Amino acid sequence: MNKTEPAVPSFPVAHRQLNDVCAALEGVIVGQQEVVHGIVTAVFAGGHVLLEGLPGLGKTHLAKALAATLGLQWSRVQCTPDLMPADVTGSEIFSTTPGGGSEFVFRPGPVFAQLLLVDEINRATPRTQAALLEAMQEMQVTHAGTSRPLPQPFCVLATQNPIELEGTYPLPEAQLDRFMFKIKVPYPARDSLRRMLEISLDAEPANHLPVVLDPAEVLRLSALCRSVLVAEGCKQAAVELVLATQPASAAAHSPAQAHIRYGASPRALQSLLRSARVCAVLAGRSHLAVDDIASVALRTLRHRVLLKLESELEGHDADTVLQEIIERWRREH
């Protein structure tokens, strides 16, 4: 290890820091512990998050608070049907040089940030949505034949509204698969609403959040999470879970055969284990447990399975089918 690089923190330190980040976020995003844990997990696992919830539930507020807590440079894209890809990735403009010449200069778009909030992503056209594909997967943007890497860490928080679907463009499966988690933001409970009034009625608490970590520490913690020990049994359990959602697989569970048209992808398997490792560190362990996989299974798989049309018409949704599959899988492992 190079002496100039700061040492990778130990697991107890990482455990404490991650919990500090969660505690700081829960201080301003009241009553959304599951959402906060999910987003922190995804950020440290190197994934992206799709937040789904009604307006006014604090999704933008959460993104700002996360950026402030982690000391990340963040930007925001408000998606509309006339949003162009260049509005996201950047464009080349004709500019004069100091020497009197002229040339095309690349002006980076909002995607060149460590935390990108893409608000109402389903209102952007498929072409603009596709512009995010390369950024989310390859962590780079190619413009005019030139690839430009994105800053690290890089995380996309996209939001979408489950209602008001007129004039929207549902995300294609290929793009949905690039989100590590799809997190549903529920209504806060009664006590949480009461407490939220006390802290945010006349103030913007996200503006006063302390910086718990800096981007370099985020990267080091991410590296530490990748060193979590994963037993063969846990890997096998994760594989079994993914196979259980695939109706064509011999290991498919009966709910999958009855309701699912397309199951989870191999990328889902990777996301399962990457995010579960962060959960292990959050729990103070340096080894993965099957419980960690179970805790991230639903939010990892719910946007990666496609139900049959008749099942949707019968009122089934991906969450109920997956919960049944996960319960069965948990009994087996």
Added chain:
Amino acid sequence: MRNPTTRLFEAVRRRLLLLRLATALRSATWAAAAILAALTLVHLFVARLDVTTVFAAAALPWLVAAGWIASQRIPPEQCAAWADRHLEGKSAYATLLETVGDQPATPASPAVERLLLWLEVAAPRSEAMLQARPLQMRLAKPVMAMCVSAALAAILLQIPTQDTASRLSTSAAPSMSQAELAAGVTTEPGKPPATGGTAATAAARGNRGPAREAPTGAELAAATNAGEDSGQKALPSSTAPATGASGSRAASGGREAGDSADTLEDTGFSTAWQGELARQLLTAAAPADSAPTRADPARAGDYAAAPGPLDDPSAMARIVAAPAVSPEARPRVPVGPAEQAYIRAYFSGSGASQ
């Protein structure tokens, strides 16, 4: 591997062995109960079985279970997986075995170091959980089932089976109807059926009352010869009217008039018994002194002075009373018009009223 984890693995190995022993005992007990029940049914309905054979077969599952238990080896991986699943190990024990193995721990990375520290706390806790976890053998039901099966088998295997009963019936004493048939054998040839039948009935009744007509010695000898032959056709033809049969079924090739449920073979009369009974009667009827049994042309016979074959009261006492064996129940044979006509003619000829 450090001591708490090693101790835990040993305790888990012992627990797993006990669990497998319980499983083997349960399986063997259920299997023994099933075997006992099945073999008892076989004994009752199919073929006679020996008690020793049945209980030896019931011991077979126990031998298999004992062999299976003796062959069991529980590797540390199984102990680790069980501890992870049931003792809140959270995959730590399996991870430890995969990363460190059985060698003394040398932390190669912060993750392994952290794992060992975690296990130092977790292993005693898991051990305490293991101690508090009850060992459920669940042997009550199978043991009860096996005891019931064994008791039933011990009782029912003493009951003779069908083939045993049929073997016994050949050597057992005749029933009253057989006695009647035996008496019918003594009917004098050439007599009309009415008198023969009446005599036979009277002779049979003679066992029960004083109105008994004694057969002659020649008749008894003929009956003895007939009884010594095996088969129905060995019976003298004169017995047919006495028993109500009009001829052998084999000769007629089918059911004829009189071939009803009261024929000789329908009564289950044993031909072996004919000979035996006749022999007993002959022995009983023989005079103590050598009375002339053949006509002597040299002197005039005075057979009237000679005692009758059964005039001796002690002769009847020498006849062994036999236990009654009821004939087998048979489905009722419908009497056709031809049989009815025959019966009507028989009774009108004999002067009896129906």
